[in-house]
Structure formats: C-alpha cells, structure tokens
Amino acid sequence: MNLGKYINLSAEDRLKLFLSTLSVTNRTPEYYVNWFKVERETRQFELELNTLNYLIGKENIREEALKLFVKQPDLLKAVPTLIASRDKILDILTIDEDDNMVFDKLDFSKIDTERISEYIDFVEKSGLLDFLQNKAKRSLVDYVYGVEAGLDSNARKNRSGTTMEGILERHVAKLTDKLDLEWKAQATAPFIKENWGISVPVDKSERRFDVAVYSKEKHKLWLIETNYYGGGGSKLKAVAGEFTELSQFVATSPDNVEFIWVTDGQGWKTAHLPLAEAFGHIVNVFNLNMLKEDFLLDLFNR
Template identity: 80%
Template sequence: MKLNDYTKLLSDERLNIFLSTLSVTNRTPEYYVNWDKVERETKRFELELHTLNYLIGKENIYDEALDLFSKQPGLLQAIPSLIASRDKVLDILSINEQDEMTFDQLNFSKIDILRIQDYVDFIHQAGLLEFLQNKANRSLVDYVYGVEAGLDSNARKNRSGTTMEGLLERHVAKICQEYSLEFKPQATAPYIKENWGINVPVDKSERRFDVAVYSKEKNKLWLIETNYYGGGGSKLKAVAGEFTELSQFVATSSDNVEFVWVTDGQGWKTAHLPLSEAFGYITNVFNLYMLKQGYLFELFQ
C-alpha cells in the first residue's frame, strides 16, 4: 500500500493496518552491550584493581585487607564495581542475632580514613573477601569487565528509544540527501525559527523534536517524534495522549508544518483505545514496516 492510499483511509482502518504490521523487535546487535561504556567504566579503576589482585587467595584475608586499605585507602573506591553497584554512597541495613536493626552509610567516593575497619567489615559481610580468598582465580580487571557488561544490561531500556532515533535519523538522512532537504536531530523551536524562519508552537519550552526536516523549495517543515514499546503498561496511554496534544499544538502554526509520529513495538497491541484516539488526530503515524515501504520518501517528495 502506498502512502496516499494509507492516509486516505479512515482512522480505524489505518490503525488496523498499523497494528497488523508492528515489528517484533527493534534490537540491533549493538543493543545488547555498549562495549565502549564497559571499557570506559572498567578503566576508571584499572590501577586499583590490579593492586587488589594482591588479596586473591590470601589465607588471613581479613587482616590482609585491613592492612592494605589502611595503607592505601584509595583502593576502596574500586569496591562498588566489584559488587556490581553503580552507587558510590551505600546505605546499609544491618540486623544482629537479636533482630535489632541499625542503619549506616559508607561513602566509597570520598573515603573516611577513620572508618577503614567499617569498610572492611562491610566488604567481608558482603561476601567479597570470601570470593577473593576462595573463588577468584584471575585478574580482577577481567572480572569487573564482566560485571560492567552485566550492569550495562540495565541501560537496554533506554537504548531501545535511542535505537529508534538512530534508525530514524539514518533513514531521514538518506531521503534528505536524495531530495536536497535539510534536517536537524533534536531540533528546538528557537533553532527552527532562527535557521528556517518557521514558527513552531510547542507544548513545553524545552521541547526537542527527534528530527526536523525542512524543504526550502516548499518552505515546509516536518517534525518527527519516535519511540518504541516492546511491552505494555499504563505509560502507553500517557504517550498516546502526549503526542495527540503535541500534534494539535503543531497544527496551530501559521506556517506550513506537518507532524509525524514514528512508533512501533508489540506493546501497542495492549493500548488499542488510546492509540485509536491518537489516530483520530494524527494522520502520519508510521511504524518501521511503513518506513521500509517508503512512506517517508513519499511524504517528503
């Protein structure tokens, strides 16, 4: 189906086509691990980790650790990485044999040299000393490299949106090169006004559009927002409402401005009603399949 045929359909018909062509994933191979970040985070404490190799296999490891950290307290800054924590200031709950609870805080960013034994006690109770004594059998740098790769998996949710932005930007760049159009990622209303002379009403002053495309020949602007939702949830209703309102704001411009929403993901199948309402206001709602079919090429042409 061509773009013109799609946009002439009733909103419910467009919605049904959209839902039936949703992708099962937007995960490129780069999605899984950001190796540059893993290497950067590992190198931050590479020297400290090499020094801490000294503790591997030590018999009287508690006393050895207490002596080492007393002489070189800065080594303690590497401990959060060894226990897979992004936090450098740790709040700690301790429960004794009488079930009495006490709360403490240890700062691994700014080491309190008067509390070295408290740090070592925590490391011992966290099981790290036992690991170093009996289970670690290779470089702690290599170990932390693996830890960082695991921690990086927590950033995958954010990368899903970044992946969509990257896919959209590359797609738009190809079209703009072919049709001699201008484009700007993360475009603001002031930037658009200053560079292209187009007035863009926005719902909030800090609004940044994922991609803005400008045709000097037509003096026309397309504003594109993109996201991806692999799973359902209440957030989808809010997202659909947000982009519906944004499209209405954009439509009030005195200039030739058109709003485009590129979204995808199986999660939208759980938000049929709010998405249906959005389709009633936004004509240009596309998924990745529609981009593959050339809808943006036709739209900008």
C-alpha cells in the same frame, strides 16, 4: 501500500493496517551490550583493580586488606563496581543477632580515612573478601568486564527508544541527502526559529523533537517523534495522549509544519482505544515497515 493510499484511508483503517504491520522487535545486535560503555566503566578503575589483584588468594585476607586500604584508601572506590552497584554512596542496614537494626551510610566516592575499619567490615560482610580469597582466580579487570556487561543489560529497557532514534536518524540522513533537505536531531523550537525561520509552538519549554527536517525550497518543516513498545502497560495510554496533544500544538504554527509519529512494537496491540484516538488526530503515524515502504520519502516529496 504506499503513503498516498494510506493517508486516504479512514482513521480506523489506517489503525488496522498499522497494527497488522507492527514489527516483532527493533533489537539490532548492538542492543544487547553497549561494549563502549563496558570498556569505559572498567577502565575507570583499571589501576585500582590491578592493585587489588594482590588480595586474591591471601590467607589472612582481612589483615592484608586493612593494611592495603590504610596505605591506599582510594582503592576502596572500586568496591561498588566489584559488587555490581552503580551507586557510590551506599545506604546500609545491619541487623545483629538480637534483630536490632542499624542504618548507616558509606561514601565510596570520597573515602573517609577515619572509617577504614567500617569499610572493611562492609567489604567482608558483602562477601567480597571471601570471593577474593577463595573464588577469584583471574584478573579483577577481567571479572569487572563481566560485571559491567551484566549491569549494562539492566539498561536494555531504556535502550529500545534509543535504538528507534538511531534507526530514524540513519533513515532520515539518507533521505535528506538524496532530496537536498536539512535535518537536526534533538531539535528545539529556538534552534528551529533561529536557523530555519519557522515558529514551532510547543507544549513544554524544554521540548526536544527527536528529528526535525527542513525544506528550504518549500520553507516547510517536518517534526518527527519516535518510540517503541515491546510490551503493554498504562504508559502507552499516556504516550498516545501526549503525542495527540503535541500534534495539535504543532498544528497551530503560523508556518508550514507537519507532525510525524514513528512508533512500533507489539505493545500497541494492548492499547487499541488510546491509539485509535491518536489516529483520529494524527494522520502521519508510521511504523518501521512503513519506513521500509518509503512513506517518509513520499511525504518529503509531496
């Protein structure tokens, strides 16, 4: 299948082909852990963590911790990381033996030196002091590397879209270099107007297109949006509707502008009806296999 045959199919047949060639995954090896972020977050508290190594294995650890934090209160800033929390201001519920509930807040971004004992109480009740006394055997810097790798894995659900953007950008960069075209990632309508002299109607003022490609020779613009859905859900219906509306906005441009939607993922098999409606309005809906088959190259060459 090539682009010419694909776009000449009926919307129903294009949809069938699209669904039959969806990828199983877009997870490159880089998807699993963002080691740059892990390194950055760990190094942020490297000095504090090395100082806190002093507490490892201490017998009277509460007293030692109290003395240490009174002398160096900013060491407490490392506590959220040690308990695997991205939040630096923690809302805390305490329940006593009579089931009385007390709500409190501790700010670990700006240490209140008048509340050191309360910080210590939290560190103790969280189990961190017990960990430092009885379980920590190695450098806390090494331990936090592991914590950060685990925290980073929680961001994977947002990483598929970023991965697709990276794949698309690398693909477009090669094509535009080959075809002497210009391109811009995260392009806004004002940027496009100022640099390429093309008007792009948008559905919202802050709209950024994942990739914009411009042909000076043809004075033509291609706007590309991309995403990936490995699982189903109600969001897919909303996404299909959003890009259908966006393509219709773009089509009202007085200039030569063409909209492209690059999407993939087995999740689309659970959203047949909204996707079918999108295919009725958007001709250029491609998946990763279609990029591999040079659909974009053929489109830019038309």
